[in-house]
Amino acid sequence: MKNRIADLLGVQYPIVQAPMGWIARSQLASAVSNAGGLGIIETSSGRLDEVREEVKKMKTLTDKPWGINVAQAFVRDPDIVSFVADQGVRFVTTSAGDPNRYCEALKGRGLTVFHVVPSLSAALKAIEAGVDGLVVEGGEGGGFKNSRDVSTMVLLPLVASKTGVPIIAAGGITDGRSMAAAFALGAEAVQMGTRMVSAAESPVHQNWKDAIVAAKETDTVFLNRQGPGPALRALRTERTTRLELEPPPNIMGEMANILDLYFGGDLEAAxxxxxxxxxxxxxxxxxxxxxxxxxxxxxxxxxxxxARYGRHSDPLVPA
Incomplete structure (x- = not known):
């Protein structure tokens, strides 16, 4: 498949794995890259020493293109630009912060930079900062969200109509049908998060994968819409149902035992x-x-x- 993003990334398929904290490490990212997509190594865990080791592993597990995400709200290292550029990657996504903070420096080191945006205003700000492209993330996606969430169905075509840069669509993407929908709305690539959390190569505990498989379309909650701190979309559990009804004073405090959930399988731990x-x-x-x-x-x-709706077909007659 050839388009601007496939060419920029050097990948066979314009499918990107989301940079999920603790999860988007060499085991999962290398599997994505080896399968023809683009694996991404996370930094949102804030554990750069561990991330550095994951990068070393990545280089032994794949010879295909891969990238790194810089999650600005969680990375305080002043040398993060050098850290990323020195890994030999050519593609980086930036998120959770001002696109002006690192864009110029990263591009000055020869990297292609896409910024994650939840709104049109954020997209325009990122383009003004000089990014090469955007990850347009709808509010139905998991993880940290804009408190004023907008669905991919609305946000993606809006941003595409007002900008001309390549777009990776994120939020609600899990298969070819949703990928086709994203392309129809203006994307040239898609990013998968929850689908990759539940993949066989994902390092998370089987309990979480099983819970995703068992979930209904109504089985997530949107937390902390009024702040302080970030809003989040999460799987519905006893804990998250309580937090939905009784927002805590510090939502990030609820993530203190995250490793017990991710790798210990206790879905109520965080x-x-x-x-x-x-x-x-x-x-x-x-x-x-x-x-x-x-x-x-x-x-x-x-x-x-x-075939069904093309110029030479009759759209009123089923194919």
Whole structure:
């Protein structure tokens, strides 16, 4: 598949794995890159010493393109630009902060920079800062969110209509049909988060994967809309249901035992950040199978729509 993002990233498929804290490390990211997509190594855990070791592992696990995310709210290292540039990657996403903070310095080191945005105003600010492209993230996605959330169905075509840079769509993407929808709305690549959390190569505990598979489309909650601190979308559990009704004074304090959840399997230990698309995930699959099925379905859907609604077809007659 050839388009601006596939060319920029040097990948076979314009499918990017989300940079989820603690999860987006070498085991998962290398599987994505080896399968033809783009694996991303996270920094949002704030554990740069551990991330540095994951980068070393990454270089032994794949010879395909991969990238790094700089989560500005969680990374305080003044040398983060040098850290990223010295890893030999050519692609970086920046998020959770002002795009002006690192864009010029990263681009000065020869990196391609995409910034994650939850609104049109944020997109325009990022473009003014000089980014090469955008990750446009709808509010149905899991993780840290803008408190004034906008769905991908609204946000993506809005940003695409007002900008001309390449766009990676995030939020609600799990298969070829949702990828085709994102492309119809103006994207040239998609990012998968919850789908990758539940993948066979994901390092999280099986309990979390099973909970994603069992979840209905209504089984996430949007927390901390009024602040202080970030809003979050998470899987519905006893803990998150309580937090939805009784917001805590410090939402980040609820993440103190996150490793007990991620890797110990105790879903009540912290907040399991999960997107609404969990309601469409029916099984745990290897990354290579996820990407292959996504591309196959994407091509089938695009072909079907072209045949059914193309200029030389009768749109009122089913194909």
């Amino acid at each position: 907040i399991p950040l999960t997107g609404q698309v969990a309601g469409r995930i029916e099984s745990v699959k290897p990354v290579a199978q996820i990407l292959r099925e996504t591309i196959d379905e994407f091509e089938a859907v695009m072909t079907e729509l072209g």
